[in-house]
Amino acid sequence: MSEALKKLSGEGVSIWLDDISRERLRTGNLERLVEDKEVVGVTSNPTIFAKALSKGDAYDGQVRDLAVRGVDVEEAVRAITTYDIRWGADVLRGVYDRTGGLDGRVSIEVDPRLAHDTEKTTAEAKALWWMVDRPNVYIKIPATEAGLPSITAAIAEGISVNVTLIFSLERYGKVIDAYFEGLEQARAAGRDLTRISSVASFFVSRVDTEIDKRLDKAGSDAAKALRSKAGVANARLAYKLYEEKFASDRWQALKDAGARPQRPLWASTGVKDPNLPDTLYVDQLVAPGTVNTMPEATLDAEADHGNPTGDTVTPNYADAQAHMDALKDAGVDYDDVVRVLEEEGVEKFEQSWKELLDTVDGELKSKAGA
Template sequence: MSDALKKLSGLGVSIWLDDISRERLRTGNLEQLVKEKNVVGVTSNPTIFAKALSKGDAYDGQVRDLTVRGVDVEEAARAITTYDIRWAADVLRPVYDRTEGLDGRVSIEVDPRLARETERTVAEARALWWMVDRPNLFIKIPATEEGLPAITAALAEGISVNVTLIFSLERYGKVIDAYFAGLEQARANGHDLSKIESVASFFVSRVDTEIDKRLDKIGSDAAKELRSKAGLANARLAYALYEEKFGTDRWARLRDAGARPQRPLWASTGVKDPNLSPTLYVDGLVADGVVNTMPEATLEAEAEKGDPTGDTVTTKYDDARAVMQGLKDVGVDYDDVVRVLEDEGVEKFEVSWKELLDTITAELKDKAAKA
């Protein structure tokens, strides 16, 4: 294992892989990454599944069976994606057992077309929880306004949740409140709080992409000085909010009842600007008790070039506040930025889901024609 990855884990960062595919599973690559790269979790999303299905022949046998059975494309999508998630969960089960349920987790997202529909999101979360039937599963629910009550409802039923698509500090605060409310209801419902886990996926690089575009348009020297600093600053202030919220009496009561903190998860950690260091959103966001989910290219870059030297979050709060004030001073509208990013995030996942369904439809038709 690389020294950088060892150091990163030793500093309290759980290394997760932001990718999954049938090919990765059947070749033993995921198991290899667990052993050699200290990977202790996996996240997925519609884009990842659409990409995986479009390459190679790993899914041919299952698609052929689904064709013979005459299932519709929606059922086929669930069958294909949950198969991979169950397999990955089984690969990571030893990690789950070793860490007493903290890591060894695999995430699957609810249908992104439901992001603005609370009741249907909860129903989908229940269905996926039942279909995968693994204790080390996370159901991913987006942190839209409509998603917040769905997060609470799922947790209240004992379903572990990965809250995704968080961009703003204000929304993150509501996510934590939704977590607390879910645990309080779960306790009232008789659930063992120690068995319920959650992470809150705070997106990083997309913030820089959107804000840098606006800074370039402003064009002043002050604006140029702020390029590629907002993503780290926003995430660091999210951790400050995490420390604040999990230092309250409300949390203390839940902790005393057996609950674990909802860990911050740094998502979208692959750099979009080739001029930036590929490890910027890894080495720049080191703090105890966080998760960093990385695309494979970022994982490899950290293994080869990473230099995690210590806490780069709590020691940078003043710098982060200065960056956010600087953005306001040059005319960047933070509230508009995060609103645009959430809308784009939901739309992108909807487009990827459609691509996944279109790919499955084409595969089903192809197998039917050859039957």
């Protein structure tokens, strides 16, 4: 067992793997990561599934059966992805039980093409919740303006939600409010709030990628000195907002009724710039009650040479705010940055979903003719 990973867990950070595949499941790799590397949760997204489907033969048997049945591509994709999520949830059920439902969670995303359609996103969330039929699943709903009412509606129905694609502090505040509203509706309907859970996925490395591009374009030495620090600063200020929101009277009333806090989850934690330390977005974002979902390469790096040194978030609020202020003085338009990142995030997942559909369509046609 890695001492770095043990220490990270001891600091109150839940280590989740940002990856799932049929191959990982059938070889027992996920079980080994739970046993050896402190992994207590799994996230997925359309890009991860598209990659998994394009490699190896792990899905051949199921695809062949779907082809024989004449299932259309949309239904086939849902059958394939929910199969993996159910399997992953079963692998992690022991963690779920041991932690009282805190961890042991597996996330699956609504069709990203619905990101700007509230009614369809809500309907899709309900359908996925029913299809997976595991208490330890999270349904991923994007934090778009249209997604906010869907978050509330899903929580109100007793569906546990992983809110994804959060970039801005303002939007994060609205996500927390949407969670509160959903819990209040669930309470009014007589639902057991102890059975409802949520995380809020705040993206990190993509913030640096976009802001560093703008700083490089500015070209001054002062601008370049601000590179590669915004992602961490933004996330630290998100945790500050989390502490403030969950210290409110509104939250206390929900907590008294049995509600669980919506934990901040650090997503997009693999570094994009090879000049940066590969454990940057892990060691610099250690705070109690958080989740860090890591690509396997980042997990391995943290296990090998990570250096978590206690809480690296709450003592650094002032520095984080000073950095964001300096970016503004350097001409970086924060509101435009987060707008671009949200639009690109939705677009990238839509492209991956199309790639997934095309891959499965090709496989269905191939197997049907075999």
